[in-house]
Amino acid sequence: MKKNIAILMGGYSSEFDISIQSGNVVYKHLDRTKYNPYRIYITKQSWYFLDDHEQKHVVDKNDFSLLHNGTKVNFDVAFNSIHGTPGEDGLIQAYFELIGIPQTSCGFYAAALTFNKRDCISTLKPYGIPTAINYLLNKGDHINVNEILDRVGLPCFVKANKAGSSFGISKVKKAEELLPAIELSYQEDDEIIIESFLSGTEVSVGVITYKGEYVVLPITEIVSENEFFDYEAKYQGKSQEITPARLTPEDTKKVQELALRIYRILKIKGFSRSEYIFHKGEPHFIEINTTPGFSEASILPQQALAAGISIQDLLSNTIEEAIIIQNSEF
Known part of the structure; x- marks a missing residue:
């Protein structure tokens, strides 16, 4: 009997729009001989299934x-x-764990x-990452421009702490650009992280659980036409x-060894895509995504194809792995 799969999208x-693109790619490639896919839209107003007749x-x-x-x-x-x-x-993730339905990303x-x-960086630092x-x-903190720049230097990056797809991020080259960059980040989050500039080759590394084993996918080198790998560069x-x-x-x-080590330290399952810059010859960790983009332009599907894993096979494996993990935990 075919399994009913809820493809969660929106948020x-x-x-939101990037998630819709990802969800539609999953819907397009899901194996119809094994699964009945349902696109489930998650919005602040409601959660709903939109059928072929545009009925909610x-x-x-x-x-x-x-x-x-x-x-x-x-x-x-x-x-x-x-x-x-x-x-x-x-x-x-916590919601589905409470009601006992397997879900494909890592735990809550x-x-x-x-x-x-x-918090992720703080967790990894004691491991020597x-x-x-x-x-x-934090929003409301006193901002001492000189103190900040004495610590991180120029240029530097100002980032919304809890945001993705390069929303709320700026590269600051001059002291007078710092306060506007901070205000931009506060539009996305009430917490900000300001980081020193790392020069070097930027790479993205996908790590997945595939057929019960950890697999590090072929590495992607990022060469942005813009100042950094921002929204325009990504999408x-x-x-x-x-x-x-x-x-x-x-x-x-x-x-590859560093990416796998981080995957295991953080106890991730399913997909992950982590970013690094080779600064002074050593890969420096930037961030990790546990629900990476799955649009036609996204990196992880490209890496899987380079590893000889079709998108359909990747999706099927992820679904079956989620069921196995759920059954082993309960």
Whole structure:
């Protein structure tokens, strides 16, 4: 019997449209011989299934079911394609754990930790993971420009602490640009992380659980036409994404081992994509995404294809892994 798969898309953040793109790619490539896919839109106003006639069917949050053509539909697995809150920060993961439905991303604690850039970095530092120098701000804190720049230097990056897709991020080259950059980041989050500039080759490393084993996918080198790998570079073709990356065998091994170590330290399951810059010859950790983009332009599907894994096979494996993990925990 085919399994009912809820493809979660939307969310409550600026990444809503990107999530819809990801969810539609999952819907397009899901194996119809094994699964019945349902696109489930998650919005602040309601959770609903939109059928082929553009009719909304509201999801009952008590058991995550819905009525369609007079029949109650229950779901075997929730495929998480939500970027930002509530899909990437642990909220949706905790909900599905409470009601006992397998979901495809990592657990709620790992999701909350990795979504919070500064907490994630703080967790990894005792393990000797190299990172940029950072300075932290909460909204309402006194801003001492000289103190900040004495610590991180110029240029530097100002980032919303809990945001993705490069929303709320600026590269600051002059002291007078710092306060406007901070205000921009506060539009996305009430916490900010300011980081020193790392010069060097930027790479993205996908790590997944595939057929019960950890697999590090071919590395992607990021060459942005803009100042950094911003929204335009990620989604509007303003970058080159070269897979496999143009690294020496030694550097390839170095960053692959680091990415796998971080995946295991943080106890992630399912997909992950982490970012590094080779600064002074060593890969420095930037951030990790546990619900990475799955649009046609996204890096992780490109890496899987380079590894000889079709998108359909990748999706099927992720769904079956989620069921196995759920059954082993309960």
